[in-house]
Amino acid sequence: xxxxxRVLAALAGRFADRRACxxxxxxxxxxxxxxxxxxxxxxxxxxxAGQLAVVERFDPDIVFGPFALSLEAEAxxxxxxxxxxxxxxxxxxxxxxxxxxxxxxxxxxxxxxAFLVEAVRLLASGLGKDRPVAGILTAPIDLPALVxxxxxxxxxxxxxQSLAKTLLDISVEHFxxxxxxxxxxxxxxxxxxxxxxxxxxxxxxxxxxLTLPCLSKAFxxxxxxxxxxxxxxxxxxxxxxxxxxxxVAGFVVDERDSLDKIRETLGPExxxxxxFTGPLMECRAPERIVELVRAALxxxxxxxxxxxxxxxxDIPWDTPSESIDAVFATVRSSGxxxx
Amino acid sequence: xxxxxxRAILAARRDDAIMILRTASAEFGYRSIIAEVLEPTxxxxxERWNADSISLAQAYVAGKVAEDLLPFVVDDEESRAGGTIxxxxxxxxxxxEDDYHGLGRRMVGIxxxxxxxxxxxxxxxxLAPLVVEEALRCHAxxxxxxxxxxxxxxxxxxxxxxxxxxxxxxxxxxxxxxxVFVMRPELVAEVGGDGTAQTAMDAxxxxxxxxxxxxASGTRAGVVA
Numbered sequence: 086x087x088x089x090x091r092v093l094a095a096l097a098g099r100f101a102d103r104r105a106c107x108x109x110x111x112x113x114x115x116x117x118x119x120x121x122x123x124x125x126x127x128x129x130x131x132x133x134a135g136q137l138a139v140v141e142r143f144d145p146d147i148v149f150g151p152f153a154l155s156l157e158a159e160a161x162x163x164x165x166x167x168x169x170x171x172x173x174x175x176x177x178x179x180x181x182x183x184x185x186x187x188x189x190x191x192x193x194x195x196x197x198x199a200f201l202v203e204a205v206r207l208l209a210s211g212l213g214k215d216r217p218v219a220g221i222l223t224a225p226i227d228l229p230a231l232v233x234x235x236x237x238x239x240x241x242x243x244x245x246q247s248l249a250k251t252l253l254d255i256s257v258e259h260f261x262x263x264x265x266x267x268x269x270x271x272x273x274x275x276x277x278x279x280x281x282x283x284x285x286x287x288x289x290x291x292x293x294x295l296t297l298p299c300l301s302k303a304f305x306x307x308x309x310x311x312x313x314x315x316x317x318x319x320x321x322x323x324x325x326x327x328x329x330x331x332x333v334a335g336f337v338v339d340e341r342d343s344l345d346k347i348r349e350t351l352g353p354e355x356x357x358x359x360x361f362t363g364p365l366m367e368c369r370a371p372e373r374i375v376e377l378v379r380a381a382l383x384x385x386x387x388x389x390x391x392x393x394x395x396x397x398x399d400i401p402w403d404t405p406s407e408s409i410d411a412v413f414a415t416v417r418s419s420g421x422x423x424x
Numbered sequence: 425x426x427x428x429x430x431r432a433i434l435a436a437r438r439d440d441a442i443m444i445l446r447t448a449s450a451e452f453g454y455r456s457i458i459a460e461v462l463e464p465t466x467x468x469x470x471e472r473w474n475a476d477s478i479s480l481a482q483a484y485v486a487g488k489v490a491e492d493l494l495p496f497v498v499d500d501e502e503s504r505a506g507g508t509i510x511x512x513x514x515x516x517x518x519x520x521e522d523d524y525h526g527l528g529r530r531m532v533g534i535x536x537x538x539x540x541x542x543x544x545x546x547x548x549x550x551l552a553p554l555v556v557e558e559a560l561r562c563h564a565x566x567x568x569x570x571x572x573x574x575x576x577x578x579x580x581x582x583x584x585x586x587x588x589x590x591x592x593x594x595x596x597x598x599x600x601x602x603x604v605f606v607m608r609p610e611l612v613a614e615v616g617g618d619g620t621a622q623t624a625m626d627a628x629x630x631x632x633x634x635x636x637x638x639x640a641s642g643t644r645a646g647v648v649a
Binding site for chain 2: 170174176177236240243284285364365
């Protein structure tokens, strides 16, 4: 059975030869190939080489395009900071005054956006027959936070809703054009971390009136399945808010979430992905990671629509490869996940 | 009054919140209203934010209200004290080297200022030698360093090293904070922090505790060096 068949089986609600398993390993490809992140996240061929190394070393069932949301912000003029062991980060958001000159989404011809799409195209050409390739992109409700900074975006959402609506329209345009470009490049689905639809971040009234309608509009026009990523925040108490969003095929959930409760709220249809926190792998003993993996597999043993996956952000650069091996070995030896 | 203020903040009615505080201050004085009304309300907001029962945006409004009130407090105190204000202490705050997530730091700065601290804010991506140099220059009691992510939080250890290298370990306290410390409390000791706070609203309490520790040891920054 190929990875593609395994993931499709999960989507269709059928058990496969074993549980499908993936981890967020975009950055780890740079480590495996010894490439500096600043080159890796600029050159789609280097990115492809990194992910080929990931596939050869770990054989995940899903491969991801670059998890570098800040590149989308850079397309709007934001300055990035680069370090030797992490994806780029926003160094300096644009001043609030720059909202005045922002009238349209950046064209896909922009070098940063073109890199993201080309990386997905190369991955899909090279690996897409056997395993799904996913494009990762910023949720439309979060793009202004990346471009203008979290506090400015909160301020605009709270105190200038006319401007907020204008920026959200531009963000939806950006999301839809990038998502469609990913699908045209061969992505099987897109994954989008979502922060500002969460009542832990934004007042519930604004989530309902502003950000949920925006997500609905963007996901509905994405042109393919969207996986809603928890954005490092537990979803258990609020996932019902997102149940009816159009185009959403699945949810990546937080390690702290109860998988039972999430499934109970969502019903049997959507795919669930999760099990353990990716960024904590660097500091956790392999035994502890295996314990979490076994617990997730045991919990979901009767649920065919579950994929064992790391949650939150990238697996850190310094994560011992033995820890990653331990995850995949545990899944491969577990069959359907029955212990 | 606390309940009215709390509700105004949660509903993002900044003008109403400021009106409540200014009206009461006209009768009872700013320091009294800050101590009896604003600070308890901020602590309550901090507790509920920490318990995930209110949003980051509502906590942000609390910061804006404190920030809005600050000029009135400063004007009032300057006019009554002839331009000389007695502060609870001096602190240098910044984001760690390579860290550019300044929201938490700015909120901490606002809550400390409204609590009577003199704050020197070095902004994002502050290098350890500069931070300690500035702390010495302004005779700071505490350095507060914030980081959002693990990779950048580890750079706080450079500030610890710099403090120790200059022999300031007992006189200049190192407060650390940011999302990663909430997720990984053991990191406070790992980077050499003297303490942390769960939320920005808890920072004044932490800083008061740290300055009390320094006072108990009988040393102050700038004196040892």
